[in-house]
Amino acid sequence: MIELRRVSVRFGGAPALRDLSLVVEPGAWVSLIGPNGAGKTSALRALAGLVPFEGEIVVDRRDVRALGRRELARLFAFVPQKPETPPELTVAEYVLLGRTPHIPYLGGERRADRLAAARALRRLDLERFAERSLGSLSGGELQRAVLARALAQEAPILLLDEPTTALDLGRAQLVLDLVDSLRGDGLTVVSTMHDLTLAGQYADRLVLLDRGAVVAAGGPAEVLSTATVAAHYGASVRVVEEDGAVFVLPVRR
Amino acid sequence: MAVDSVRERAAPRVEARGVRPAWGLAAAGFLVGALVVGLAVGPVGIGAGAIVESALAHVPLLHVRSPLDGVQEAVLWQLRAPRVVLAALVGGMLAVAGSAYQGVFRNPLADPYLLGVAAGAGLGATLAIVYAAAGAGTEALVPLAAFVGAIASVVVTYALGRTAGAARATGALVLAGVTVATFMTAAQTFVQQQHAEVLQNVYAWLLGGFATSSWGDVAVAAPYVAVSSVVLVLHRRVLDVLSLGDDEAASLGIDVARTRLVIVVVATLGTAAAVAVSGLIAFVGIIVPHTIRLLVSTSYRAVVPLSLVAGAGFLVLADVLARTALSPAELPIGVVTAFFGAPFFAVVLRTSRTMR
Numbered sequence: 261m262i263e264l265r266r267v268s269v270r271f272g273g274a275p276a277l278r279d280l281s282l283v284v285e286p287g288a289w290v291s292l293i294g295p296n297g298a299g300k301t302s303a304l305r306a307l308a309g310l311v312p313f314e315g316e317i318v319v320d321r322r323d324v325r326a327l328g329r330r331e332l333a334r335l336f337a338f339v340p341q342k343p344e345t346p347p348e349l350t351v352a353e354y355v356l357l358g359r360t361p362h363i364p365y366l367g368g369e370r371r372a373d374r375l376a377a378a379r380a381l382r383r384l385d386l387e388r389f390a391e392r393s394l395g396s397l398s399g400g401e402l403q404r405a406v407l408a409r410a411l412a413q414e415a416p417i418l419l420l421d422e423p424t425t426a427l428d429l430g431r432a433q434l435v436l437d438l439v440d441s442l443r444g445d446g447l448t449v450v451s452t453m454h455d456l457t458l459a460g461q462y463a464d465r466l467v468l469l470d471r472g473a474v475v476a477a478g479g480p481a482e483v484l485s486t487a488t489v490a491a492h493y494g495a496s497v498r499v500v501e502e503d504g505a506v507f508v509l510p511v512r513r
Numbered sequence: 514m515a516v517d518s519v520r521e522r523a524a525p526r527v528e529a530r531g532v533r534p535a536w537g538l539a540a541a542g543f544l545v546g547a548l549v550v551g552l553a554v555g556p557v558g559i560g561a562g563a564i565v566e567s568a569l570a571h572v573p574l575l576h577v578r579s580p581l582d583g584v585q586e587a588v589l590w591q592l593r594a595p596r597v598v599l600a601a602l603v604g605g606m607l608a609v610a611g612s613a614y615q616g617v618f619r620n621p622l623a624d625p626y627l628l629g630v631a632a633g634a635g636l637g638a639t640l641a642i643v644y645a646a647a648g649a650g651t652e653a654l655v656p657l658a659a660f661v662g663a664i665a666s667v668v669v670t671y672a673l674g675r676t677a678g679a680a681r682a683t684g685a686l687v688l689a690g691v692t693v694a695t696f697m698t699a700a701q702t703f704v705q706q707q708h709a710e711v712l713q714n715v716y717a718w719l720l721g722g723f724a725t726s727s728w729g730d731v732a733v734a735a736p737y738v739a740v741s742s743v744v745l746v747l748h749r750r751v752l753d754v755l756s757l758g759d760d761e762a763a764s765l766g767i768d769v770a771r772t773r774l775v776i777v778v779v780a781t782l783g784t785a786a787a788v789a790v791s792g793l794i795a796f797v798g799i800i801v802p803h804t805i806r807l808l809v810s811t812s813y814r815a816v817v818p819l820s821l822v823a824g825a826g827f828l829v830l831a832d833v834l835a836r837t838a839l840s841p842a843e844l845p846i847g848v849v850t851a852f853f854g855a856p857f858f859a860v861v862l863r864t865s866r867t868m869r
Contacts, residue, residue: 305760308764309763309764310760310763310764329763329766329767329768330766331766332766333764333765333766334766336764337764338760338761338764340760340761343757343761344756344757344758344761346756346757346811348810348811348812349753349756349811349812350530352526352527352528352529353528353529353530353753353812355527356527356528356529357753357754357757357765358765360754360765360766360767361765361766363750365751366747366748366750366751367750368750369528369529374527374528377527378527381527390526390527391526413765
């Protein structure tokens with residue numbers, strides 16, 4: 261279980277995130293949504309231990325500040341919005357780098373690491389790409405390779421920053437379905453999402469941030485109302501609910 | 514369970530390529546060949562077989578008799594051998610430090626002189642040449658002053674770069690390096706201008722070379738080169754992790770700032786020691802790692818160790834050219850590395866299929 265208690269992130273005085281309190285149950289998928297600059301990525305980066313924060317983050321009753329970098333990396337796997345994918349590395353080599361928190365600082369991979377990387381490749385159906393270079397992959401394949409690297413980390417919590425921005429609709433659904441299926445293996449997911457419809461369909465819970473503060477939280481139907489989206493995104497939308505799914509449709513003004 | 518383990522064995526090969534044996538052997542062969550050529554070539558011709566026999570004669574209990582006469586023995590072991598060994602140490606050091614700098618700054622044009630090592634060493638050496646009382650002491654003083662100047666320059670660069678904050682760490686560090694190097698070069702030029710009578714000595718040092726190399730120089734440089742290159746080679750996998758960028762390396766459990774500091778400090782110490790005994794030799798730190806990248810692999814697991822070995826061989830051969838091309842006069846070795854290195858690199862660049 262992840263607990264954030266009044267977490268704030270500042271960038272040189274200006275607060276990017278203010279007093280975020282949040283509980284994420286094991287196996288849940290929580291999506292942070294909100295307009296540009298709302299603090300979604302800052303919240304995710306605070307969880308990943310990449311920015312200093314005020315307040316407390318507690319994972320399974322352990323304060324993350326008490327954990328070293330490696331311990332943190334065994335707890336959280338982080339996929340940034342634009343991952344760095346050196347084009348000459350093979351998919352297998354790239355996924356093996358995900359084993360870093362389990363490998364001694366100046367050591368090399370052992371059998372257990374190669375097996376873990378092979379499992380991650382199989383889980384994301386990338387086995388036949390193992391010896392291909394990253395530069396030769398399509399956008400969707402590349403995103404799967406990045407997920408495989410995160411999976412090889414064998415961390416119980418997966419942090420995804422805008423996992424679908426570079427993908428077309430079909431590839432986006434494919435990736436989100438994959439992430440959803442990983443939850444079956446016990447993975448907890450915290451993501452940021454731009455696409456509200458997709459966010460609502462895949463996450464159990466949405467947290468809407470605006471100017472660094474939480475303005476709404478709950479199930480998709482609770483958070484995604486015409487009035488809320490209009491107020492915080494400055495967008496004109498129609499929200500359609502059908503069979504329990506929520507669709508946020510832009511309407512030309 | 515049994516089914517699972519069978520399936521795991523049937524899985525595709527999941528491993529890092531690292532250094533394939535064929536490339537390791539090729540690099541080692543290149544270095545050994547370069548060393549033999551370096552020992553054999555010169556005004557006094559000595560055959561490769563004679564070199565091997567003479568070397569064995571120095572091993573106790575073997576009872577091999579050296580086929581060489583006293584003069585040949587002295588030429589081989591007191592003049593050529595220290596020169597060849599020193600060139601190998603310096604070449605390996607510059608190449609391995611260059612590969613590490615390129616990894617740590619994620620900049621293909623980074624060379625071991627990036628943070629001001631060269632300019633600092635130049636200033637240190639110039640001050641020693643100008644102000645040290647002419648006499649026996651100067652020879653020992655110049656490398657020491659160069660070493661101190663190089664280290665001081667990188668310390669100032671690092672302190673300056675840090676003030677920009679962690680977010681822009683690498684860019685700020687590179688800019689700080691340019692700033693410090695420019696300042697040091699200006700100071701060096703000024704001192705040199707004020708003392709035109711030592712211009713020749715200063716230039717001879719700046720251009721670098723192994724004309725006066727002795728076993729003493731080898732003893733000075735070897736410990737630094739050994740420690741530095743071992744530590745850098747041990748970091749080869751970490752350098753691959755750093756190639757994912759600061760954020761991702763950090764989220765994989767690497768303390769990026771500390772790792773960068775360790776690599777920069779170690780590479781700088783080795784480079785400063787190399788520069789102190791050889792002067793400034795351009796291009797080795799860039800050309801050797803990039804040749805490995807183009808021919809073998811861009812993974813630092815291959816680039817770092819192979820740069821060390823190939824860099825050593827490359828500079829030994831460059832030194833052979835420097836002392837034989839216009840014999841009995843010597844070319845500055847920096848001229849040789851650039852004159853033959855640049856066209857060679859151009860050919861590699863054009864013919865390589867791996868470069869996009």
